Amino acid sequence: MSKVYKWGIIxxxxxxxxxxxxxxxxxxxxxxxxxxxxxxxKAKDYAARHNVPKFYNDANELINDxxxxxxxxxxxxDSHTYYALKVAEAGKxxxxxxxxxxxxxxxxxxxxxxxxxxxxxxxxxxxxxxxxFKQIKSWLEDNKIGKVRHINWHLSKPANDIDxxxxxxxxxxxxIAHGGYFDDLASHGIDLFIHLLGNIKKANGIAINQQGLYTxxxxxxxxxxxxxxxxxxxxxxxxxxxxxxxxxxxGEEGKISFSVFGEIPIVLERGTHIESLNIKNPENIQxxxxxxxxxxxxxxxxxxxxxxxxxxxxxxxxxxxxxxN
Numbered sequence: 053m054s055k056v057y058k059w060g061i062i063x064x065x066x067x068x069x070x071x072x073x074x075x076x077x078x079x080x081x082x083x084x085x086x087x088x089x090x091x092x093x094k095a096k097d098y099a100a101r102h103n104v105p106k107f108y109n110d111a112n113e114l115i116n117d118x119x120x121x122x123x124x125x126x127x128x129x130d131s132h133t134y135y136a137l138k139v140a141e142a143g144k145x146x147x148x149x150x151x152x153x154x155x156x157x158x159x160x161x162x163x164x165x166x167x168x169x170x171x172x173x174x175x176x177x178x179x180x181x182x183x184x185f186k187q188i189k190s191w192l193e194d195n196k197i198g199k200v201r202h203i204n205w206h207l208s209k210p211a212n213d214i215d216x217x218x219x220x221x222x223x224x225x226x227x228i229a230h231g232g233y234f235d236d237l238a239s240h241g242i243d244l245f246i247h248l249l250g251n252i253k254k255a256n257g258i259a260i261n262q263q264g265l266y267t268x269x270x271x272x273x274x275x276x277x278x279x280x281x282x283x284x285x286x287x288x289x290x291x292x293x294x295x296x297x298x299x300x301x302x303g304e305e306g307k308i309s310f311s312v313f314g315e316i317p318i319v320l321e322r323g324t325h326i327e328s329l330n331i332k333n334p335e336n337i338q339x340x341x342x343x344x345x346x347x348x349x350x351x352x353x354x355x356x357x358x359x360x361x362x363x364x365x366x367x368x369x370x371x372x373x374x375x376x377n
Contacts, residue, residue, distance in 0.1 A: 056347075058120055060087065060117065071338055079342050086114050086119075086288075087111065092109035129228065130228045154231075155370065156367045171223070176357070203301045204285050205312065223236050225266065227267070232270065238288050241286070257274030270288045276371075297313050
């Protein structure tokens with residue numbers, strides 16, 4: 053019989069309710085066996101609602117629980133390094149929420165700790181595993197738009213109620229999440245583009261705070277070049293009238309259009325030919341990401357999002373944010 057991996061979650065907050073947590077219970081060979089949250093009553097409530105046997109309010113107790121084989125770190129980014137190094141020391145498989153860590157140096161430190169112990173390390177850049185983006189990658193590999201020349205992404209959204217009220221939000225606290233919404237949201241797209249078009253050899257940008265609603269940057273523009281010679285550009289603004297999320301990949305013979313977050317159809321245009329596919333995401337959006345972790349652990353099938361790939365993504369994000377005011 054194949055090994056059953058018993059998982060524990062550090063930080064069973066909103067992201068784990070539907071996006072990720074249930075996937076660990078649905079994948080054959082995985083079990084969600086314990087959860088941790090600093091508020092013990094909230095941890096207990098989560099465990100009861102999700103049929104999880106154990107709950108803690110001390111991460112160290114969960115990490116050192118002899119029944120736990122693997123740990124998913126779903127806390128805010130500023131604590132990722134602290135917990136990841138403890139998981140590595142305990143010799144357990146780990147998945148870290150994105151971004152892997154606030155800085156490139158911290159990512160190197162985390163990856164080195166797991167590499168030294170020869171323990172698998174995954175990062176929750178789950179779009180690499182989603183069917184809609186696998187289809188886009190297939191189009192590119194099949195040369196459907198010829199040689200790729202350029203990729204452009206624009207993402208913008210209005211300030212939400214929390215932003216406008218100035219109620220504390222760790223996602224926009226520069227001390228907790230250095231890049232604010234850029235790290236939280238744009239990291240998904242940048243990581244996906246690297247997956248689709250290869251590593252980036254140079255990146256730069258401009259980042260400012262236009263609204264003054266919080267400490268993180270809220271208006272960013274960036275440009276980069278992939279090792280393949282494909283150029284890239286992006287703009288991200290978190291204080292506009294409406295939400296927009298458009299990506300175009302331009303080739304010498306056509307174009308691919310899609311959204312990083314929306315479920316609008318992915319579109320391939322080549323001459324007069326237009327192909328539009330509506331590929332829905334799973335109910336638990338990290339399902340295929342979690343399934344691929346199981347495949348990696350049990351069948352030695354390389355996972356698309358590891359510590360090594362996530363290091364590179366953070367390096368790119370850091371370079372785009374370097375020139376900020």
